[in-house]
Amino acid sequence: MAHTQNTLGIITGSHAPELSDDAHHLTAVLTERGVSIEPVRWDDPTVQWDNYDGILFRSCWEYPTNLERFRSLLTELEQAGVPVCNPLAAVQWNMHKSYLVDLAEAGIRLPATTVIDAGSNLSLGEVLDRHGWDEAVMKPGIGSFSRDVTRVSRETLDNADTQFQNLLNTGDVVVQQFVPEITEGNGPLCSLTRPTVMPGIA
Template identity: 50%
Template sequence: MVQDPFHLAIVTGRFAPQLSDGGQQVATALAERGIDSDPVMWNDPTVDWRRFDGVLVRSCWEYPEDRGRFQTMLDEIEDAGVPICNPLSVLRWNLHKSYLPALDREGVQIPATTVIKQGTDTSLEEVIRTSGWDDVVVKPAIGAMSSDVWRTSATEVAESEQRFTDHVTDHDVLVQEFVPEISAGERSIVFFGGEYSHAWNSLPAEDDVTEFDGIDAEYDPHPRSGGRLGQYYSRHVRSSVSKRTAFRTPESITYTVMMTFYSWN
């Protein structure tokens, strides 16, 4: 009896409805290994997840525009009982950037960050003054693609107060100390199962370091980045995920950690 091939849903969005270049490469590699796959839009409520043997979440970059629908999709997949990568608990944990302070508490170095809860009665001027920072970046706690991210300073904060108030009225907000090294690029290092795989450097726009033009430069990290330091961060990220979600990473699971850094001085 011939067994039907494994059928995988690759979840994507409007910026790559037929999958991104990387997603298409994944689909090709899977097909070579006998796994069928179909692109599925994350915001399509008609999808019957039960017709798939597994789900892989890929290019859902616009999900912050309809956070409720994205969370509903995760609930639908859970109700269908279909395996998903990454696990649902990890995806839900990763939706809100409160994971950054959680990683900080585990020893992963991040830019100094303050989380402002939705509806908090405070001003951006007060946040900057209390923190002692001169230059800050403000962003939604649930966001992607640098949408609604802006930079301001203690001397220019008055120009941003209304924008800040509007955002805090609608959702949680992060205020972070500006890290000037970002002007040299956002360097991403990927590990599979704790082993270094590859890296790249995403370059910001020349006139605005909070915007990225989709230009990736080659980046060959220092050997320590792919060795002891990478294992250190991988271990601490894994620890934080395990503590704050129902997900555990047994040895039989190959997990991926992508770490983004601003400088390797």
């Protein structure tokens, strides 16, 4: 009986439509196991998701610019019944940064976090007062690429509150206590592994 090769669709986006270098390593490994890989744009409404044997979310980073389409994608994947490497419920949960509050409530150590609902009448100063913070970081509830992520302090409240109100006009805002340790020793991480000895060398 002939073996039909399975196909894994890797979801990409306009910012990075092709597979990255590390994804090519994945391609090589899966090809050896009879699985082909195909990059698929998440914002392409013509894709037939049930043509794939599995789906892996990879580089759909610009989804905040088209939330309606991204939510439609999740619905399409659910209806297609195709296995998704990341559970769709987890993808949905991860879209909004309120997951930071969920993680903190689960016992994960994080900077103190609060979510201000869209349209709130609170000022940024009132948020700082309520939590006793002198410095904070504010960001859109749904966002990527660090867009509109701003470090604020009581000294910068006048300008920062204007941005805060603008963000509230378009969606929820996440505000976190600023942790000064983030500025100390910030640098690249290096992971060391034991080198592989080629057969016949040692």
